[in-house]
Amino acid sequence: MLLKSIDTIVYQWIGLDPESRFAAAVHFFLYDTVKIFLLLAVMIFAIGVIRTWLPEHKLKKWMGAGGVWANVIAALFGAITPFCSCSSIPIFISLLKAGVPLGVTFSFLITSPIINEYLVILMASEFGVPITIAYVASGLLIGILAGVILGRMKLERHLETDIIESAHNDDQIIEYTFGKRIKFGIDEAASVIRSIWLWVIVGVAIGAFIHNYVPQDTIHSLMEATGIFSVPLATILGVPMYGSCAAIVPIAVVLFEKGIPLGTALAFMMAMAALSLPEAIMLRRTMRLPLIAIFFGITTIAIIATGYLLNALSQYL
Template sequence: MGSFIQNQILGMQWLKTLIGKMLSAAGFDIENRFGGSLHFFLYDVIKITILLFVLIFLISYIQSYFPPERSRKILSHCKGFSARIIAALLGTVTSFCSCSSIPLFMGFTTAGLPLGVTFSFLISSPMVDFASLILLTSIFGSKIAIAYVVLGLVVAVTGGTIIEHLHMEDQVADFIRNGKSVSLVEEKISQKQRLVSALHSVSDTLKKVFPYILLSVAVGAIIHNWIPEDWIVSLLGRKNPLGVILAVFAGIPMYADIFGCISISESLLAKGALLGVVLSFMMAVTTLSLPSLIMLKKAIKTKLLVTFVSICVAGIILVGYFFNAFQALFL
């Protein structure tokens, strides 16, 4: 049953077979480079779009029960290490884009929540959301997906703990540190309003990320069918012990969520890249995208920004080497 769910429901192997038969019937040879690339592109675009629609609808519906004011109240009742754990867990049911997480981080900080708590949330929100668990399960299997989420939460809680103990409150922008938090009255929302709002979120998200999905899948198709396997192995395989570090710094300048980099990661793994290299690349893209860092620079000062990036980079690299070392247990 587990294999059926992973392969046929989440992985949609039936869709891959169907598209292959349709292309063959149309006269394409899916065994050659061009036909194989077209097969990969159509299958991944349709599969990711379907998953995106379903997951964003579910996430948006769940988020309707955790508006910023309710999340702030939940966190305000927790203290110390437990508060950072709750913040990291709350990050998994909120916005999956790093740029969308920053306004919430600013609001929580203005409300007076401890800096370590708000940074645990900021790290967790884009890195280990519900979408990543389902999408990674569909591509890599449940063991890898669960380990990825657990280690991501560890990075988030550890990062928040380090920042908390560094006492860097003075490194928050003055307009946030001295701002006044406004308590909002939580509106009661009907089930119909929740469903309509979730559908709107799906539409808005698709408009924003679909071009990146097309680009990502196109790159994945090129890697999958045109790049020699020896190149990938020599650069990102066991022959290069610095592959994880290279993947992290290659991922930072990119702007994408997990939907926008999953096809590239899938193709790299199929071509011989190590598992830790692929997952650390995904973590870097989703957590440390350059646009989000530019936005974050408006909210915190340089010293704290460098500390945040350094903690995330170190944590992601350690996660990457962990998956490399124990790859045989997961694949």
Template sequence: MKFWQFLQDQILGMKWLNALIGNGLEAMGIDTGGRIGGSIQFFVYDVLKITVLLCVLIFLISYLQSFFPPERSRRILGRFHGIGANVVSALLGTVTPFCSCSSIPLFMGFTSAGLPLGVTFSFLISSPMVDLGSLVLLMSIFGARVAVVYVVLGLAIAVIGGTVIEKLHMEREVEAFILSARSGELEVPRQSWRERVSYAKEQMLGTFQKVFPYILVGVGVGAVIHNWIPERWIETILGGDNPFGVILATVVGIPMYADIFGTIPVAEALLAKGALLGTVLAFMMAVTTLSLPSLVMLRKAVKPRLLALFIAICTAGIVAVGYVFNTIPFLT
């Protein structure tokens, strides 16, 4: 138990870094107990912490992802049928890119390759919602129990959503150019460990360059919430006194665009100010899974009816997860 607490607080949460930054700021004459000093400490600490976790996680997951290029993933998925294929597809989604916009090209490639539509949608739902990075980052803030349950419920949404789409036979709702672009068999290149390391390094640097601006914005918003917005405001809007807080957080999160790294500091600040855990997690899921840019991209591949069904399934699942976390004391 002490080991897991140490892992969460000092390795993943890097509380030692927070204390170090606080001591450094105070040595410079900055009052970290005040709003301005507290905001500076929150900003520096969260930017450094998330940057370190971002680089380490992306490097490790990209190295793992090098074993599952699109063609190999397609072959793996092609061996399974029924709900088993949806489960495997959702699990494969955990080792793919971190944001929904990056997942859509893979979804389009899988669909063009002739994989069942429900299977490809299970992948599309799980990829941004429950990747391995989200598991580690959630552990750093909320603990292992919350992180594991979050991932399990996210995978359940992906499997159920893909199964529903498969049962409704929505193939006609896919744009014709996707269905006509059937790809043939491609040779999966063998890579040495040096090539895999080089690939992981390139992915890390490329993703960092794209994600870092969102980290700065997310941490900045989190610092404002943490030190400037009165606690009673957050409790009134997103606390236990508002039964519609989960729905509100989901609706607010959908138009935004960020990934798990940009939403973590906002979620952390909201939770510290009295927002319910399920409400915060629903906000994070909505931002990472149903961002407006990703929906615009997805509309190019599917027709409005299928797009609306995808949004409805994800929204219903996210709201359900939020209320599960808010109503079960074991999870808080």
């Protein structure tokens, strides 16, 4: 029904030539934009309602216990929070203030932007469920392992001394009625869509352009030129960039369809989501440069390794 409606708008109401590239690009843009926003509204509402049953005060207590299990809890907590890398930093600081070990807080900081509900929804609709599951599993694994490694390195000495004073912590326990749960889901969906709608539109527009105007031979030539180094190159290119995965998912889908290996496209997504220059600048207010460099370095290596692994497994996904 949605496809027929878009056909009517593009080819009858606007009157574009169905055989032209421009018409195909407009059709791609309108169809994907409407589909994405519909999926986001419904799924984020449902996930928001489910989140009202998650005891965040208990999650903090479990994370404060330390050990690998605490890293797992922190990574899962990061996966259910709809934050970008910069938005995750206030909670990262709050966890430190609450006494959560540094390595455990890093598991949250890494996983939170890599995995969130709107990214999972977009990926499932564009890449399919098997690839989405592989991406989520990879993101969790990166967060857990990197957090464990950073925790074992005993890097607390590199934290700024005033971090406790500059942080804030709210352990208020909220009791939800059925009506409050529904309202929370509606507010969550509205809040997320308000924060990412522009990124969705930009990402789909770029994807529509690439899909209809960039020849597949050009993509293949670029991949052949970089060869085995395509994964680290894609990761390094993603690090200095900053943007929402709502924008990069449609682009990554088109690049994958044009011939870029799956792991390479997803490594670029992960690097762009989890590591950025604005994030480094914000982190400088809580930690010294050596710790920021170590955090970025370990996470980058983990993303590159995951990209190679996903490229090897892509034939089975």
